[in-house]
Amino acid sequence: xxxxxxxxxxxxxxxxxxxxxxxxxxxxxxxxxxxxxxxxxxxxxxxxxxxxxxxxxxxxxxxxxxxxxxxxxxxxxxxxxxxxxxxxxxxxxxxxxxxxxxxxxxxxxxxxxxxxxxxxxxxxxxxxxxxxxxxxxxxxxxxxxxxxxxxxxxxxxxxxxxxxxxxxxxxxxxxxxxxxxxxxxxxxxxxxxxxxxxxxxxxxxxxxxxxxxxxxxxxxxxxxxxxxxxxxxxxxxxxxxxxxxxxxx
Numbered sequence: 001x002x003x004x005x006x007x008x009x010x011x012x013x014x015x016x017x018x019x020x021x022x023x024x025x026x027x028x029x030x031x032x033x034x035x036x037x038x039x040x041x042x043x044x045x046x047x048x049x050x051x052x053x054x055x056x057x058x059x060x061x062x063x064x065x066x067x068x069x070x071x072x073x074x075x076x077x078x079x080x081x082x083x084x085x086x087x088x089x090x091x092x093x094x095x096x097x098x099x100x101x102x103x104x105x106x107x108x109x110x111x112x113x114x115x116x117x118x119x120x121x122x123x124x125x126x127x128x129x130x131x132x133x134x135x136x137x138x139x140x141x142x143x144x145x146x147x148x149x150x151x152x153x154x155x156x157x158x159x160x161x162x163x164x165x166x167x168x169x170x171x172x173x174x175x176x177x178x179x180x181x182x183x184x185x186x187x188x189x190x191x192x193x194x195x196x197x198x199x200x201x202x203x204x205x206x207x208x209x210x211x212x213x214x215x216x217x218x219x220x221x222x223x224x225x226x227x228x229x230x231x232x233x234x235x236x237x238x239x240x241x242x243x244x245x246x247x248x249x
Contacts (some may be wrong), residue, residue, distance in 0.1 A: 016046065016069040017228075021123060025081055025132050026108075029123045029246040030070050031165040031218070033228045037062040037241060047230070047240025049115050053098040054240065063113070072111035072247055076232040078103055079113050082138045088155045102152045104135035111247040114138040116149055117220050117230040118168040121244040122149065122205045125157040127213065133157065134189035136246045141175070145182055145200050158209030159216040162207035165244050166229050170198035173233065 015040040020027040037046030039062050043054040049067065050059050058154075069073035070157040076093040080100040084241055087100035103112040104189050105189055112134070119140035133156040139148050153160050170211035175183075187205050189196045200217055207215045222229040222242075230240040 001157075004177060016065060017177075018069060019165065019220070020174075021216065023123070023163070024127050024161050024214065025125055027132065027134055028070050028072070028249055029163065029244065029247060030132070031121060031244050032066055032242045033248045034230050034240060034242060035228070036069075037065060042235065042238045045239040046242070049241035052240055053238040066113075066243070066245055067111060068169070069074045070111070070245055070247075072245065073109065074111075076109065077111045077113055078105075078245050082115060083142050084142045086143060086146045086151050087231050088135065088148070088152050099156070101139070102135055102137040103157075104133060104152065105248065106131050106133040106156075108248045111245055112136045112242050112244045114166075115241040115243045116222075116233045117239060117241045118138075120144065120167040120199050120202060121242070122162060122167070122207070123244055123246050124149075124152055124160045124162050124207070124212070126156050126157060127161050128159040129157075132248045134246050134248055136244045139206075141179055141183070141197065141199065144199070144206055145186060147206075149203065149206035150210040153207070153212065160207075160210070160212045162201055162212040162216070164203045164207070164215070164217045165200045166218060166220040166222050166242065167203070168223045168231065168233055169219070170248040171221055172223035173199060181210075183244045185196055188244045207224075212246060215243065220237050
């Protein structure tokens with residue numbers, strides 16, 4: 001079944017640079033960059049977050065452009081109110097602001113968006129059974145430690161595949177011992193080196209511990225690549241957010 005063509009779907013001139021996941025199943029999953037939108041200043045240009053100080057109309061247009069680029073219906077887009085939790089919510093068409101940091105669905109043509117600007121953006125897809133299921137996650141260091149990946153995997157059920165998208169890398173993510181110590185305890189000594197935290201590896205290990213049979217990583221640092229991504233650690237606020245969008249075809 002093809003994606004519905006809702007508002008934004010006729011923006012034929014929109015050509016966004018995206019990192020797409022070739023997910024094993026009827027899934028469309030892509031990670032956005034900061035390019036291809038209409039915002040300016042510190043939000044230039046594809047800022048997807050309204051709680052950033054950007055103009056709401058520009059954010060709405062950017063979201064429609066992203067939906068258009070992946071063939072999704074912008075009116076049905078679901079986003080949550082992210083607050084570094086392990087709450088996983090079922091997607092509801094057009095829903096905005098339900099507290100939680102992961103959204104999942106087993107319904108077709110129901111696009112979901114999770115946002116980040118250094119935190120790990122992750123997608124999980126069910127790879128067995130008759131009914132597909134998909135989740136998108138915002139996973140900061142708190143969420144990874146508290147188990148958001150495991151909660152999302154348990155929620156969608158079955159065997160899963162995962163992808164870890166653009167995230168601040170071990171090249172740039174300096175942390176104090178109050179963060180480093182619990183990460184070493186939970187994920188082993190290799191996730192911290194010279195005071196820098198490797199969220200890529202921690203997220204991969206969390207996905208595998210949750211039963212993922214396949215884990216892919218982009219290994220793209222949001223802090224290093226200032227031409228591609230927004231980064232809280234690099235610039236502070238105000239700044240925009242990129243996202244992971246996903247739906248079942």
